[in-house]
Amino acid sequence: MSSGSVRGHARLRDIQVVDDCLIFGGRPLVDVVEDVGGTPFYAYDREAMSDRVKTLRRALPPSIHLHYAMKANPMPAVVEHMIHLVDGLDVASGGELEVAIGQGVSPELVSFAGPGKSDRELAYAVESRIVINVESDSELTRVANLSEEAGSRTKVAIRVNPDFELKSSGMKMSGGPKPFGIDAEKVPDVLTRLKKLDLEFRGFHIFSGSQNLRPEAICEAQTKTAELAIRLSEHAPSPVKSLNMGGGFGIPYFAGDESLELNSIADNLSALVPRLQGAMPDVEIILELGRYLVGEAGIYVCRVIDRKVSRGQVFLVTDGGLHHHLAASGNFGQVIRKNYPVVVGNKVRGEQREIASVVGPLCTPLDLLADRMELAVADAGDLIVVFQSGAYGLTASPTAFLSHPPPKEILI
Ligand SMILES: *Cc1c(COP(=O)(O)O)cnc(C)c1O
Numbered sequence: 001m002s003s004g005s006v007r008g009h010a011r012l013r014d015i016q017v018v019d020d021c022l023i024f025g026g027r028p029l030v031d032v033v034e035d036v037g038g039t040p041f042y043a044y045d046r047e048a049m050s051d052r053v054k055t056l057r058r059a060l061p062p063s064i065h066l067h068y069a070m071k072a073n074p075m076p077a078v079v080e081h082m083i084h085l086v087d088g089l090d091v092a093s094g095g096e097l098e099v100a101i102g103q104g105v106s107p108e109l110v111s112f113a114g115p116g117k118s119d120r121e122l123a124y125a126v127e128s129r130i131v132i133n134v135e136s137d138s139e140l141t142r143v144a145n146l147s148e149e150a151g152s153r154t155k156v157a158i159r160v161n162p163d164f165e166l167k168s169s170g171m172k173m174s175g176g177p178k179p180f181g182i183d184a185e186k187v188p189d190v191l192t193r194l195k196k197l198d199l200e201f202r203g204f205h206i207f208s209g210s211q212n213l214r215p216e217a218i219c220e221a222q223t224k225t226a227e228l229a230i231r232l233s234e235h236a237p238s239p240v241k242s243l244n245m246g247g248g249f250g251i252p253y254f255a256g257d258e259s260l261e262l263n264s265i266a267d268n269l270s271a272l273v274p275r276l277q278g279a280m281p282d283v284e285i286i287l288e289l290g291r292y293l294v295g296e297a298g299i300y301v302c303r304v305i306d307r308k309v310s311r312g313q314v315f316l317v318t319d320g321g322l323h324h325h326l327a328a329s330g331n332f333g334q335v336i337r338k339n340y341p342v343v344v345g346n347k348v349r350g351e352q353r354e355i356a357s358v359v360g361p362l363c364t365p366l367d368l369l370a371d372r373m374e375l376a377v378a379d380a381g382d383l384i385v386v387f388q389s390g391a392y393g394l395t396a397s398p399t400a401f402l403s404h405p406p407p408k409e410i411l412i
Contacts (some may be wrong), residue, residue, distance in 0.1 A: 010252040011388060012387070017349060020346070022343065025043065025047065025412030029346065029385065033301065035410070036410050039303040040318075040407040041407050042300050042393055042407055043298065043299050043301065043412055044294065044297050049085065050081075059263065061266065061270045065287070066088075066286075069090045070092070070096045075394075076103060078411055080104075082294070083105050094121035097124060098124075110130040111244065112125050112131070112133060113159055115135050122146050131156070131242075134182070137186075140156070140190060143199065154199050157242060159204075159206075160184050161175075161182060163175065163228070164221070164224045165208060165221075181206075206229065206244065207244070209246070211291060215261050216264070218260075222268060223268065225246070229280070241283065242286060245285065246288060247288050247292065249265075249287075251388060254340070290391055291391040294390040295388055298389045299389050300324065300393060303381065306380055314354055315358075316356050316382075318384050321359065322368075323398055324393075326397040327393065329367060330366075340386050342373060344382050345384065347376035350376020352376065352377040353377065355373065356375050370386075394407060
């Protein structure tokens with residue numbers, strides 16, 4: 001079987017198929033297409049999100065708080081669903097904050113991280129009484145000034161750029177020079193300054209990376225995060241109330257990837273919790289996850305418009321593409337392009353199979369949803385499904401490119 005094959009893909013082992021049609025969210029895909037009113041679209045399965053949170057909670061020590069990082073999937077209906085499952089939300093912009101507030105979340109459960117928060121966004125955050133993860137000394141000054149103007153004592157946490165990195169991560173967010181957070185060695189001085197300001201110190205936010213499938217790398221980063229937090233807590237102006245340890249939990253995207261094994265992460269956290277609570281008796285320990293909570297709960301669906309053979313290679317040309325799903329095209333953080341798990345949704349097993357490439361309607365060779373993959377033989381009208389599309393899908397894609405209409409979204 002070629003390396004492009006998805007038959008052995010971890011994600012495809014447990015899909016449900018009836019009459020060779022994919023069952024999604026308990027319903028035949030063709031019915032979902034009818035409900036949405038046609039292709040292309042993203043569909044998210046609320047049950048899959050609930051199950052994921054349940055599995056995590058069962059595995060992790062009970063004192064760990066789970067936050068949802070909204071940028072993974074900010075669809076309001078998804079956010080509304082997640083609010084009832086998790087202990088808090090992390091927003092990365094004023095726009096995300098507006099969605100969060102709009103879904104009725106209580107402000108003390110929302111934190112706001114991100115470099116380059118504008119005065120307008122900070123003023124909105126101050127007014128909303130959420131926790132601001134401060135990413136620089138000058139941002140601290142701006143938060144203090146805006147809080148004074150508003151007559152509000154804003155809750156702040158210090159986002160730390162740690163002196164280590166999360167090894168073998170999809171995206172490195174820490175270690176070395178970074179635009180995120182305040183360098184660990186500068187944090188004691190910032191805490192001294194914070195003491196003189198009329199702000200409520202909450203604790204630390206230490207996020208070191210994303211999309212990691214190696215438990216030992218995640219454990220190592222969590223241990224170092226805990227040690228760093230304990231060191232920094234000695235300089236805290238008041239008792240540390242929260243430690244946001246970031247996330248980094250990955251999902252299997254490509255052939256050969258396996259699901260993240262949680263047991264060793266849970267064991268490591270169980271050992272860290274008493275150490276952290278010993279040094280910081282009031283501390284609430286938070287994991288903030290985006291992709292891991294929603295990534296596997298979503299599919300992207302488009303329809304074959306044309307089937308053509310060019311010099312022996314089959315191309316299925318669809319009404320969807322990189323303008324809707326940049327990540328599946330391989331242009332969002334991948335170094336070497338690999339195929340996401342893809343099937344023909346109305347002919348999943350398909351007795352007749354062939355090697356085909358799935359492309360979109362854009363005039364660029366980058367618009368590739370599957371590159372020479374083994375698929376059921378498909379023709380115009382058939383449905384193409386891209387799995388692992390619940391996170392960093394629609395909102396991480398250049399929808400304006402070539403002026404096609406945006407895809408719809410549905411939560412089932
Ligand atoms: C992006 C981001 C996350 C979510 O990362 P995932 O890989 O989706 O879990 C969490 N926290 C911060 C600060 C982020 O920037």
